[in-house]
Amino acid sequence: MNALGGIPIGRPAWPEEVAELVAFLASERATSIHGSEYLIDGGTVPTV
Numbered sequence: 001m002n003a004l005g006g007i008p009i010g011r012p013a014w015p016e017e018v019a020e021l022v023a024f025l026a027s028e029r030a031t032s033i034h035g036s037e038y039l040i041d042g043g044t045v046p047t048v
Contacts, residue, residue, distance in 0.1 A: 008043035 018040055024030055 006044070007041075010042075012042055013040040 021038060021040065025033065
């Protein structure tokens with residue numbers, strides 16, 4: 001992790017956080033979300 005610059009939020013993601021995203025995406029509230037990618041890495045990998 002240090003070679004990547006560390007984790008900006010100070011810790012890796014918790015399994016519960018990943019489960020919350022999965023539950024949201026499987027719910028009726030996310031019916032209009034298609035073809036999206038989600039990174040749950042604490043901000044470690046810079047994205048644009």
